[in-house]
Amino acid sequence: MPTRVRSLGIVPGSLETGPLNAITDVAGVLVGHTTIDDGADLHTGVTAIVPPGFGGGTAGSRGGSAALGALPAAIAVGNGYGKLVGSTQVDELGVLETPILLTGTLSVFRVADALVSWLLERDPEATSLNPVVGETNDGFLSDIRRRPITASHVFAALDNASADLPAEGCVGAGTGTAALGFKAGIGTSSRSVGDGTVGVLVQSNFSGTLTVLGTPVPAAKAVGTPGGNSCMIVVATDLALDARQLGRVARRAVFAMGRVGSDYAPGSGDYAIAFSTAAQRSGSFAETGLREVFQATMEATEEALLNSLTMAHTVTGFRGNTRYAVPLDLVKLASG
Template sequence: MKPRARDLGITIGQLQPGPFNAITDVPGVRVGHATVQGLAANGKTINTGVTLIEPRPAAAHLHPCFAGVHVLNGNGDASGLEWIREAGLLSSPVAFTNTHSVGTVRDALIALERAENSDEQRLYWNMPVVLETFDGLLNDINGFHVQIEHVAAAQQAAKSGPVTEGAIGGGTGMICHELKGGSGTASRRLSAEQGGWTVGAIVQANHGKRRELRVDGYPVGRYLAETPSPFAQAALPHPGMGSIVVCLATDAPLLPHQCTRLAQRASLGIARTGGGNEDCSGDLFIAFATGNALTPTDYARKGAFTQTLQMVNNDHLSELFLAATEAVEEAIINALLAASDTSGNGHQVKALTAEAMLEGLRQAGWSAQ
């Protein structure tokens, strides 16, 4: 297993991570991957997949949670976000995949929900949340290789505990800061005096320019010029083209507008690593909060007129915002460290090794604490 940032003595931020340093430190949250690789009939390479984040152990539509979304730059696509903006409710898993598989994954999640629940439990409609980033350099993206069985496999693989990172699931074919990117995760747990809540992040990192990469605030990317860029021989995409999608989770009792504010802080975590400045990048974020137990909407039999809710006092939101920022920052670095060299369709993308990262940090003036 490759080292993560903290294994190398890189301590990002002020707050402490949870036991897994992953989004699964938020109780009930589970993550599953399904990776699709091989050679297509047209001779092109397949490097893609799907990653699934389940907000609660039970069916999401039976146990919805408050949520909010934020778009830093809209050169990307997603399904299911308009209802979250309107109602503030997440009632599906959150899926990450490639740009041209959003529709397939959305349809698969609807079909799986209908197959797994009785008539009494089925929703009249379902609008799953699916976010994407572009893997067309390393993957035969127009081959539509992600299918319903892969979404089902990711769902079956979903579990709590440590989360596999790097070139896996939806992150299989992704490129980050001109290095091999993919899936990464991290968390922060607040002290009892700060509320005791946990914030976790998972990213699909496919963005950024090499020279702008920062690690713990140090301009490491400036010292990685010897690593070849995968874009050197490609007309498109060019360095910086790509996207990053983020899912934030917390067990704090946040209301929808507070979830939106939490989602906005993903922008700061990306900025701290040197990203977020590209026109050709889809930077889409979702945050959900499991701290309130909500009654599911029942279109056949209307429920009670009111529900009893809790809300974090605004005086205590700053700590949660910092936790989200730090978790996203570290998740991106973990994604880079976990990735492996990947080839596809005549292109090779080198991974950032721990040795190269540490040497870049030392050249930039960093020393282990």
């Protein structure tokens, strides 16, 4: 039965979590999913991360224009074999001006177009928008060439986003993904840092050998299969970090993939997007305080990645291909 890793007695790191142990512990951040699962050839979807000020979801948003919602942000590229729409403007300006959406590789462009439509409806004055949409390839379990995502799927993920504990595992953009030889999907976690919070959400779909608190769990031993490529990591914080500091945070999130056994394959697109919800000026957060922020980011990313596996179930999909859930008894055994 899918279970969060803490329920298995596995506790990555030493910092305390937020109340939900999720990215939605960062005040105002919402998450929504649309899942497409026909029980046969389609296993895909959309996941929306909606920061405060972007007018979506059921709680915590101010509504209104993208300009009002612009937040400091940065992107780290572990390996650039991916289609991260909107990344160059975030790099150039250090600002996020739309929600962050995740989906399957060949649907990323339709999702970006739908996100622009959704935002234009909410801001009649907008003449330029930079949609940020990431992806991983779910083509092993889903008929990726059909590109089944429509605007209504995107709108539903945005409009239904909430501040509750997000669903994890085989949902939204994680419906058809796999990681470290096993079925994976969406995972989330958070850490408290002083009077602030760092929250992480991941879309796991990368190769390597699953490692739990330093102990490898070989896929062959647990009827898994190799494969999976790419990982999207979203880091949110209410600490007053500027774009440069957020870039340093985003890089630590990519580093944390190594803790769970990523092999950082050359065909993998590994990206982290970090943003702050705090009103701040450049340099307002002391550099000396970043040590604990880095620790929080790496711990939360590690736990989110593990949750993305332990919360997933076995799926048989396109052409009869199967990705098996990681056996939880082996995960517990590896953790000692």
